[in-house]
Amino acid sequence: MSPASATGRAAARPAEAPSRKEAPAGGRPGGEGRRRRIRTQLPSTPWLFLGPGLLIVAGFSLYPFVSTVVDSFTDRRTLIGGRYVGGANYQELIHDDMFWTGLRNSLLYMAGVVPLLVVLPLLLALLVARQMPGIAFFRSAFYTPVVASVVVVGLIWVWLLDDRGLVNSVVTGLGFDRIPFLSDSALLLVSAMLVTVWKGLGYYMIIYLAALANVPRELHEAASVDGAGAIRRFFTVTVPAVRSTMVLVGALSSVNAFKVFSEVYLIAGPSGGPGGDDTTLVMLIQRTGTGLSGRVGYASAISVVVFVITLGLMLLVLRANRKEDA
Amino acid sequence: MSTTAPGTTARAERRRERRAARLADSGGRRMPLWQLVLRYLLLLAVLALMIGPFLWQLSTSLKGPTEDIYSRTPQLIPADPTLGNYAKVADLIPVWDFALNSLKVAVTNVLTNCAGAALAGYALARLRFKGRRVALVAFVMAMLVPVESIIIAQFMTMRELQLNNTLIGVVLPGCIGAMNVLLMRNAFANLPYEVEEAAYVDGASAWQRFLYIALPSVKGTLAVVAIFAFMGAWDDFLWPLIVLSDQQKFTLTIGLDYLHGAFADNQRLVAAGTIIAVAPLIVLFACLQRYFFRGVGEGAVKG
Numbered sequence: 001m002s003p004a005s006a007t008g009r010a011a012a013r014p015a016e017a018p019s020r021k022e023a024p025a026g027g028r029p030g031g032e033g034r035r036r037r038i039r040t041q042l043p044s045t046p047w048l049f050l051g052p053g054l055l056i057v058a059g060f061s062l063y064p065f066v067s068t069v070v071d072s073f074t075d076r077r078t079l080i081g082g083r084y085v086g087g088a089n090y091q092e093l094i095h096d097d098m099f100w101t102g103l104r105n106s107l108l109y110m111a112g113v114v115p116l117l118v119v120l121p122l123l124l125a126l127l128v129a130r131q132m133p134g135i136a137f138f139r140s141a142f143y144t145p146v147v148a149s150v151v152v153v154g155l156i157w158v159w160l161l162d163d164r165g166l167v168n169s170v171v172t173g174l175g176f177d178r179i180p181f182l183s184d185s186a187l188l189l190v191s192a193m194l195v196t197v198w199k200g201l202g203y204y205m206i207i208y209l210a211a212l213a214n215v216p217r218e219l220h221e222a223a224s225v226d227g228a229g230a231i232r233r234f235f236t237v238t239v240p241a242v243r244s245t246m247v248l249v250g251a252l253s254s255v256n257a258f259k260v261f262s263e264v265y266l267i268a269g270p271s272g273g274p275g276g277d278d279t280t281l282v283m284l285i286q287r288t289g290t291g292l293s294g295r296v297g298y299a300s301a302i303s304v305v306v307f308v309i310t311l312g313l314m315l316l317v318l319r320a321n322r323k324e325d326a
Numbered sequence: 327m328s329t330t331a332p333g334t335t336a337r338a339e340r341r342r343e344r345r346a347a348r349l350a351d352s353g354g355r356r357m358p359l360w361q362l363v364l365r366y367l368l369l370l371a372v373l374a375l376m377i378g379p380f381l382w383q384l385s386t387s388l389k390g391p392t393e394d395i396y397s398r399t400p401q402l403i404p405a406d407p408t409l410g411n412y413a414k415v416a417d418l419i420p421v422w423d424f425a426l427n428s429l430k431v432a433v434t435n436v437l438t439n440c441a442g443a444a445l446a447g448y449a450l451a452r453l454r455f456k457g458r459r460v461a462l463v464a465f466v467m468a469m470l471v472p473v474e475s476i477i478i479a480q481f482m483t484m485r486e487l488q489l490n491n492t493l494i495g496v497v498l499p500g501c502i503g504a505m506n507v508l509l510m511r512n513a514f515a516n517l518p519y520e521v522e523e524a525a526y527v528d529g530a531s532a533w534q535r536f537l538y539i540a541l542p543s544v545k546g547t548l549a550v551v552a553i554f555a556f557m558g559a560w561d562d563f564l565w566p567l568i569v570l571s572d573q574q575k576f577t578l579t580i581g582l583d584y585l586h587g588a589f590a591d592n593q594r595l596v597a598a599g600t601i602i603a604v605a606p607l608i609v610l611f612a613c614l615q616r617y618f619f620r621g622v623g624e625g626a627v628k629g
Binding site: 043045049050052054056057058059060061062063064065071127128130132135139140142145147151155156157158164170172173198201202255259261262266282285286289294296299300304306307310 | 357365366368373376377379380383386396397398399400438441443445450453454455458464465468470474475477478479481482483498499500502504507531532533536557560561564567568583586596597600603604608610612618
């Protein structure tokens with residue numbers, strides 16, 4: 001896990017500071033920099049600094065992770081301590097239709113949302129990258145949905161997509177039939193995706209904006225001197241220059257899309273639409289593992305699956321990125 | 327008169343030049359007028375798409391009971407604006423208590439994250455001790471574990487600590503985010519080393535160096551941590567939903583979900599509730615935009 005984590009950080013934050021060994025010495029040979037590093041007086045001091053942070057992280061991230069893995073091999077329930085049951089939970093998963101529905105929906109969600117979140121924010125960033133009077137206002141306005149809570153955003157769209165809401169009155173006003181956004185099980189998932197994309201546009205736009213600022217102007221000039229039009233330049237100059245950012249955005253948005261909970265919970269309801277058809281994996285975790293009769297062991301097994309797939313996604317994207325760079 | 331005239335024309339000239347530069351494209355040439363118009367039209371269209379839904383919600387929340395909110399020809403401006411829906415929401419659910427709970431959770435989250443992340447980040451960046459690498463790896467690993475995959479175990483931990491259904495239970499798991507610790511560590515590691523070294527030679531202790539020298543130099547990153555801690559706590563949904571069961575303890579997001587479940591057919595009320603929940607953050611964003619944007623770059627991994 002630790003080599004994976006190291007590469008994960010390095011690739012996800014390209015602007016990361018140089019490692020400490022080079023940083024403080026400022027050109028001095030490494031050995032000297034090492035000797036000049038500050039020592040603390042008391043051996044306990046660093047642990048006083050680190051104590052609160054380590055305690056929280058160990059108690060509420062690392063320990064729960066270990067206990068999730070352990071619980072996934074037990075039949076633990078909310079009120080009853082569990083017994084070791086071996087791989088029974090995982091065997092049950094394989095035969096659980098709801099699990100496959102959840103997995104299908106989480107993967108579908110990713111497939112639907114990620115391409116849009118990789119492309120649309122880039123176009124948006126190009127639109128606001130140019131200095132024009134009032135552009136700062138537009139940038140901030142496009143970021144507003146990011147600031148709002150997902151619950152607020154979800155409820156705003158529940159009302160917009162209502163059978164008698166704004167979107168449908170426009171649709172019927174144009175002479176089309178009402179679109180059952182909030183009752184058809186396939187459309188429910190699409191509506192939730194719409195909310196995720198709408199809320200995420202501004203966030204990824206800002207990431208792209210930073211990347212676009214680093215594209216050398218000379219490249220554009222050279223391309224236009226060679227007679228390349230705007231669309232041509234987009235594909236031959238802009239896209240290659242921001243490719244690593246596109247990979248980053250793709251990685252971030254796929255991990256987030258795969259873990260989707262709130263949007264689907266709010267749009268399709270706590271039970272995940274008609275017959276639970278729109279349940280996602282994280283919704284299944286929440287539904288299975290909480291409440292007084294919650295099946296903690298079984299929910300933990302689903303959690304482990306979510307963890308493995310999430311980590312796998314990250315590694316896959318990073319690896320693809322490294323291969324292209326090489 | 328004659329003395330001021332050349333000055334003003336020069337200034338006007340400069341202003342014109344500046345405007346011309348602003349309207350120039352990336353190659354330094356002026357943008358053709360049609361392109362400029364097209365760009366503004368596109369910007370306005372996207373603006374309608376991004377801000378319109380908020381305005382529609384605001385408009386719905388201000389419409390009185392006699393006004394048709396389902397009208398075939400949508401009216402953005404309420405014919406007879408009223409705050410009645412806000413009063414009614416407050417009658418039906420303790421929405422101000424929810425807001426207060428959210429505020430408590432968010433402010434606590436800001437304080438603990440700023441203090442805890444700064445302390446731990448400083449130790450990781452500047453103090454030398456055995457086990458530093460192990461501590462660093464612990465934070466990196468914690469950052470990589472998706473919250474969603476450990477949320478049931480966190481819930482069980484809270485039950486064991488008897489902190490489920492309390493606001494402390496809501497704050498505790500995220501009160502010192504690993505991501506924030508690593509952000510602060512980078513900020514401290516990027517500071518020039520010499521000043522602290524001088525203070526060390528002069529006999530300043532680690533606490534003094536941290537408090538008086540290092541901390542004042544990383545205010546920007548600290549502000550980013552503060553804002554994202556506030557926003558994260560104020561907007562969080564899944565964890566409070568799992569850990570809180572008593573309506574009196576609800577935060578705004580859970581309260582809104584409850585409002586939506588109980589009064590789904592009264593759109594005016596739900597709209598008023600959402601506006602109450604979103605208004606403080608929009609104001610905060612309007613005042614501190616700079617840090618919101620910086621945070622995206624620095625904390626991109628946070629998603």
